Amino acid sequence: MQFFMNKQDKIAAIVKKVSKKPTAPDPDESLFDSGYLDSFALTDMVTELEQEFGLTIPDADLSPRRFESIARIEHYLNQKAG
């Protein structure tokens, strides 16, 4: 059986991995307010996103607001993909 992960699923999997939490947050849930991310986990997540989606995220884009939720991250990645 083939398991297909959409972009949000992949982002959620990365958030789970870097936060070491057992469950993924809801797509619009604040990753910082919910304790999934802090400044250090954010940089880990950015590295994982770069590797998973084959892109480079410049320092100038490292604003917590841009990575506030899974939905916002997906929006950012879609913009980067053009």
Add this chain to the structure above:
Amino acid sequence: MPSILSFSHYVPERVLTNNDLARSLDIDPDWILQASGIEARRIAGEAENIVDLAVQAAQPCLSRHKPGLLLAASGSSTRRFPGPAAEIAHRLGLGPIPAIDLPHASTGSLIAMSLAAKLTEAHGPVLVVAAEKMSAPAQTDKSTAILFGDGAGACLIAPESASDSRGLEIVDFALHSDGAHTEALHLDLTGPLRMSGMAVIRHATRRLPEAIMEVLARNNTRAQGVAAYIMHQANQNLIDRVARAIDAPAERFYSNVRRYGNTSSASMLIAASEWHEQMHLTRGDTVCFAAFGAGFHWGALLARVRT
């Protein structure tokens, strides 16, 4: 090999706690501790300047050896020129020895120690001093006001001929710079300290482990075999992150950032001085110093208890 013969430090008397800052900045004091590991920082008096801090810190290092060179690191000097080095040497009564400024921030101590290791054969004992009054430029922005404090540290580095059995031999060091990130952390001549925290964290968490492993690998030393790590004291979370990255026991990383905050170039020497007073090492034990800071500049220095 050149040796570090002594360390000393000075921190101002006034303590500024997270509760004090929370009131003035309207933020949660618990958040400051959680985000940085900092609980308090020392604040120099209005009349206390960088030279004052440096002189207080350096004097104990002069008890047995007269230096032939002074290297002074400071990122918060208030003049374009001259920097504080010449005045520090004058106030310490060192005579017309060369006194050189290193206007580096967080990596100032590390760079000065590394240069001293190379210059001491030519100049005799080298006094390295790092002094910062970071509280003033940092205070205008909440994100930096919580991090920075004031203080000074010093060490004396001597050539092999003058070294004694209590010294730490300087075995090796690695220094690096990358000017692509000058805007991420800077303090202009006028204006507040500017820091892109995420960019600094991103690069520090990569570069510090790289530099440490570089010197360790060159000297056939395992990270788990190093007896103590003395890092620039920027943020406890960063120190913990580096320990995990190189798979070294966290308890070997000396830390006083909780009590003093980030004192920029002075922090590594203040930490080294406190650690040295308490250290229980045996001959052959290794110590690794490491720092990352504005520039970006970063590096590591490996030392060993003399055998």
